[in-house]
Amino acid sequence: MKTNDLIIQTTTKVVFYIIFLFSIHIFFAGHYTPGGGFVGGLLMSSAIVLLLLAFDLKTVQAMLPVNYTVVTAIGLLIALATASGSIFFNVPFFTHAFDYYNLPLLGKTSIHTAMFFDTGVYLVVVGVTMTIIQMIGGDE
Amino acid sequence: MSLVFAIFTPVIAALLIPLLYKRVSAIHTGWFVLLIPVALVSLYATYIPPIIDGTTYKDELPWIPSLGLSFISYLDGLSLLFSLLITGIGALVVLYSIFYLDKKKEKLGNFYVYLLLFMSAMLGVVQSDHLISLYFFWELTSISSFLLIGYWYTKDRSRFGALKSMMITVFGGLMMLGGFVILGILGDTYSIRELIAQAPDLVDHKFFVWALVLVLLGAFTKSAQFPFYIWLPDAMEAPTPVSAYLHSATMVKAGLYLVARFTPIFALSEVWVWLVTGIGILTLLWGSFFAVKQTDLKAILAFSTVSQLGLIMSLLGIGSIAYHVTGDLVTTFTFATFAAIFHLMNHATFKGSLFMIAGIVDHETGTRDIRKLGGLMSLMPISFTIALIGSLSMAGVPPFNGFLSKEMFLDAVLNLKNFDLHALDSWWILFPIIAWIASVFTFVYSLYFVFHTFRGKHKPEQLPKAAHEAPVGMLLSPGILASLVVIIFFVPNFFGNTFIKPAVAAIQPLAYQVPADVGFTIKAWHGFDSLAMYMTLGVFLVGYLLFKTIPKWSPIYKTFPTKLSLNGMYDGLMRLGDSGANRFSSIYMTGSIRSYFVYMFTAIIVLLGGTMWIKDAFVISYENLAPIRFFEILISIILIVGTITILVTKSRLTAIIALGAVGYTVALFYILFKAPDLALTQLVIETVSVALFLGAFYHLPQMNKHEKGKEDRGFRLGNFLIALGVGVMVTLIAISSHSQKLIPSISEYYKETVYSEAGGGNIVNVILVDYRGFDTLFEISVLTIASLGIIGMITLRLAKKKGDRKVENK
Numbered sequence: 001m002k003t004n005d006l007i008i009q010t011t012t013k014v015v016f017y018i019i020f021l022f023s024i025h026i027f028f029a030g031h032y033t034p035g036g037g038f039v040g041g042l043l044m045s046s047a048i049v050l051l052l053l054a055f056d057l058k059t060v061q062a063m064l065p066v067n068y069t070v071v072t073a074i075g076l077l078i079a080l081a082t083a084s085g086s087i088f089f090n091v092p093f094f095t096h097a098f099d100y101y102n103l104p105l106l107g108k109t110s111i112h113t114a115m116f117f118d119t120g121v122y123l124v125v126v127g128v129t130m131t132i133i134q135m136i137g138g139d140e
Numbered sequence: 141m142s143l144v145f146a147i148f149t150p151v152i153a154a155l156l157i158p159l160l161y162k163r164v165s166a167i168h169t170g171w172f173v174l175l176i177p178v179a180l181v182s183l184y185a186t187y188i189p190p191i192i193d194g195t196t197y198k199d200e201l202p203w204i205p206s207l208g209l210s211f212i213s214y215l216d217g218l219s220l221l222f223s224l225l226i227t228g229i230g231a232l233v234v235l236y237s238i239f240y241l242d243k244k245k246e247k248l249g250n251f252y253v254y255l256l257l258f259m260s261a262m263l264g265v266v267q268s269d270h271l272i273s274l275y276f277f278w279e280l281t282s283i284s285s286f287l288l289i290g291y292w293y294t295k296d297r298s299r300f301g302a303l304k305s306m307m308i309t310v311f312g313g314l315m316m317l318g319g320f321v322i323l324g325i326l327g328d329t330y331s332i333r334e335l336i337a338q339a340p341d342l343v344d345h346k347f348f349v350w351a352l353v354l355v356l357l358g359a360f361t362k363s364a365q366f367p368f369y370i371w372l373p374d375a376m377e378a379p380t381p382v383s384a385y386l387h388s389a390t391m392v393k394a395g396l397y398l399v400a401r402f403t404p405i406f407a408l409s410e411v412w413v414w415l416v417t418g419i420g421i422l423t424l425l426w427g428s429f430f431a432v433k434q435t436d437l438k439a440i441l442a443f444s445t446v447s448q449l450g451l452i453m454s455l456l457g458i459g460s461i462a463y464h465v466t467g468d469l470v471t472t473f474t475f476a477t478f479a480a481i482f483h484l485m486n487h488a489t490f491k492g493s494l495f496m497i498a499g500i501v502d503h504e505t506g507t508r509d510i511r512k513l514g515g516l517m518s519l520m521p522i523s524f525t526i527a528l529i530g531s532l533s534m535a536g537v538p539p540f541n542g543f544l545s546k547e548m549f550l551d552a553v554l555n556l557k558n559f560d561l562h563a564l565d566s567w568w569i570l571f572p573i574i575a576w577i578a579s580v581f582t583f584v585y586s587l588y589f590v591f592h593t594f595r596g597k598h599k600p601e602q603l604p605k606a607a608h609e610a611p612v613g614m615l616l617s618p619g620i621l622a623s624l625v626v627i628i629f630f631v632p633n634f635f636g637n638t639f640i641k642p643a644v645a646a647i648q649p650l651a652y653q654v655p656a657d658v659g660f661t662i663k664a665w666h667g668f669d670s671l672a673m674y675m676t677l678g679v680f681l682v683g684y685l686l687f688k689t690i691p692k693w694s695p696i697y698k699t700f701p702t703k704l705s706l707n708g709m710y711d712g713l714m715r716l717g718d719s720g721a722n723r724f725s726s727i728y729m730t731g732s733i734r735s736y737f738v739y740m741f742t743a744i745i746v747l748l749g750g751t752m753w754i755k756d757a758f759v760i761s762y763e764n765l766a767p768i769r770f771f772e773i774l775i776s777i778i779l780i781v782g783t784i785t786i787l788v789t790k791s792r793l794t795a796i797i798a799l800g801a802v803g804y805t806v807a808l809f810y811i812l813f814k815a816p817d818l819a820l821t822q823l824v825i826e827t828v829s830v831a832l833f834l835g836a837f838y839h840l841p842q843m844n845k846h847e848k849g850k851e852d853r854g855f856r857l858g859n860f861l862i863a864l865g866v867g868v869m870v871t872l873i874a875i876s877s878h879s880q881k882l883i884p885s886i887s888e889y890y891k892e893t894v895y896s897e898a899g900g901g902n903i904v905n906v907i908l909v910d911y912r913g914f915d916t917l918f919e920i921s922v923l924t925i926a927s928l929g930i931i932g933m934i935t936l937r938l939a940k941k942k943g944d945r946k947v948e949n950k
Binding site: 033039046072117120124125135 | 821824900901906909913914916917924926931935
């Protein structure tokens with residue numbers, strides 16, 4: 001018998017974006033307040049997990065046509081590239097740089113290479129968590 | 141030609157042998173090989189005149205200069221004598237083997253490569269002046285001898301004999317290496333000649349005796365002394381040329397060489413004198429006694445070799461007494477060394493020829509069993525003549541060289557009465573008595589060997605082949621050796637002056653500067669006042685009587701139980717080592733992870749606890765402790781309750797949920813201790829892992845399917861104690877390390893620089909991505925590997941599932 005998941009599906013449609021935004025927020029806020037790539041990534045994947053709970057595996061795959069192994073690889077690459085970028089400026093591996101810029105729309109913003117590294121962490125965490133959950137969930 | 145190069149000539153030539161063996165199959169490979177020992181023996185012969193004058197030669201080839209390691213070839217009287225023996229008898233053996241080994245049936249390439257390797261190794265042993273290169277060559281002789289004994293590797297007995305000789309000689313070799321290293325450390329040099337110069341300073345060092353005993357172990361195992369002789373009879377499975385070469389003339393004499401070479405160093409210690417003399421004379425008696433028991437021609441010769449080596453060994457021991465006496469007595473005891481070297485040379489000649497004759501008999505009749513042989517005298521007259529010469533020389537009968545050295549041996553043993561140390565004035569008489577008894581048995585087995593083979597009734601029906609005389613080529617080598625046996629008897633002093641005196645001068649460098657100083661002459665006739673002569677006559681008389689009555693008294697050999705024999709002990713020891721090691725590892729290698737955890741945790745308790753106990757490291761200090769707040773107590777109680785629930789619960793679900801509770805409590809602690817990042821991460825991770833646990837739980841079979849009604853997890857006192865111990869240990873260490881903070885934390889630096897240097901406000905995150913981003917990089921790599929691992933585990937299932945249906949996932 002097919003169960004009726006209307007309430008949870010409707011709620012999920014709303015809550016997903018809230019968690020997603022919270023995850024983005026906590027990622028960007030990480031450098032100054034609690035948060036960062038790791039927690040942000042975990043929150044992002046929990047948002048996707050919520051989707052998985054409300055819908056089934058195939059639907060979610062259709063909604064977000066993402067290969068999470070590739071996400072992991074891209075994250076790792078970004079992290080490594082950020083760390084190795086410093087070599088081109090003749091400074092030791094993993095030296096970060098930051099400065100303040102006046103960006104349109106955002107105003108005075110600090111741009112820090114550590115953020116790119118954190119992006120890598122974020123993607124890896126999302127990729128890994130989702131790979132594990134999909135793998136175990138999809139296995140029968 | 142450089143002397144070092146000469147050492148390596150055979151092994152370099154050995155590289156060409158397989159090529160010649162494969163390409164030039166028309167000619168027996170041995171003919172090419174023969175060139176090498178012949179060339180070498182002529183090379184070494186050119187050194188004889190200068191060595192007689194007291195010159196020595198030294199040639200050095202650096203090997204590892206930074207460690208002071210080099211191949212030093214040092215040629216003096218002793219090494220020249222051995223080099224001549226090795227190359228001379230080597231040439232004869234190669235000549236003999238050309239006729240002995242069949243060109244078509246045997247793998248000649250292997251044989252000659254091993255033989256040449258052995259020849260190089262032996263030359264290296266006797267010429268090396270550096271202890272480590274001496275050891276190098278020493279082990280090379282063990283290895284090449286192993287290969288040669290196991291030449292017919294399809295035979296079980298060959299493999300057994302090869303393995304046994306390898307085990308025993310390598311055991312001794314390693315002991316010897318230990319002795320060498322001690323010597324090298326004591327004297328701060330590995331050069332034997334420099335050590336000789338230092339010997340008086342070294343002798344009182346407490347490790348000197350250890351070096352002595354260890355080096356002697358090496359010499360005794362190689363020279364088949366009691367109780368290590370047991371490998372030699374089993375090594376008789378080798379082809380006869382090998383037995384003749386290795387196990388009579390050369391390798392077994394490496395130990396004698398070692399003893400002779402180290403006499404100037406070790407003889408200063410009395411332990412040396414007693415060990416060498418005592419073990420030597422015991423081996424002499426033991427070997428000669430058991431030789432009569434043997435029924436295999438080569439086994440008789442093997443035991444006789446053991447016994448003769450014991451004789452030489454004891455003579456070397458008596459000779460080293462010369463270092464403990466003064467005045468005329470020095471000459472008296474040096475005479476024993478002279479006799480030792482003389483007998484060593486004689487033994488090489490007659491034993492080599494006897495082995496070759498044994499090989500001929502085997503080759504021409506198909507058996508070596510003395511019970512089947514007999515009456516070959518008229519069929520094989522030349523072999524008989526050679527065997528008779530060799531045997532009578534071995535028995536000590538004139539006019540053969542064995543008589544001379546046996547006389548000198550008895551003289552030397554009788555001389556012991558002049559050495560009045562440690563009540564030897566009354567005990568010394570034991571030595572001549574043992575020597576005399578051993579000589580009687582030597583006489584018996586010598587006659588037994590030759591007459592039971594060649595005299596008596598011919599039994600053609602028991603022989604695999606029809607017996608006939610061997611070809612001339614095969615008789616050539618034993619013939620040459622046998623004629624040497626006679627020649628040495630008639631002109632002993634020529635050989636004495638040429639070979640023996642330089643060697644004695646090398647062994648006794650303190651007493652003699654140049655070989656010409658050694659003032660001994662060999663006399664065949666002692667006159668009627670010599671006790672040794674009467675002893676010899678007694679040997680002939682009693683020996684002849686015993687030989688005639690062998691069947692009457694030989695049953696006494698049956699009273700020796702096999703299990704208590706040394707071979708039985710060796711076999712038992714090997715079995716014990718094998719099964720004992722097996723049993724031992726099956727005791728602790730249970731295959732159960734539980735027991736390995738027990739070992740590991742016990743080790744943690746014992747090592748950490750022991751260290752704390754020994755170092756008195758437990759410290760408890762009440763400073764630097766924060767006040768305890770109400771919430772902390774509350775959360776701790778929840779934590780403890782959760783933990784205990786995990787331990788005592790009977791259902792898995794409860795355990796998982798309790799574990800989740802513990803995890804969330806820890807997150808609460810993080811909040812309480814102001815670690816928001818940790819708290820966030822802990823909360824999410826805990827949720828994920830509890831979900832995974834539940835997923836795993838869902839698929840698990842029921843816990844108590846098979847043992848209903850029983851406790852789900854049995855209580856084990858041992859596990860409880862170990863767990864308690866580990867917990868207590870970790871707590872104690874935590875308290876102690878908290879109580880003694882020796883250096884201030886570096887976190888002040890982070891606090892000061894987090895904004896100015898790193899442009900951030902969240903110290904935790906800045907440390908993770910900036911200060912110590914390296915760790916994070918590898919942690920995300922760990923995560924990646926974990927996820928790939930899970931993909932691999934789930935998708936790649938090669939094992940078959942139930943119903944024999946291969947399941948392949950997408």
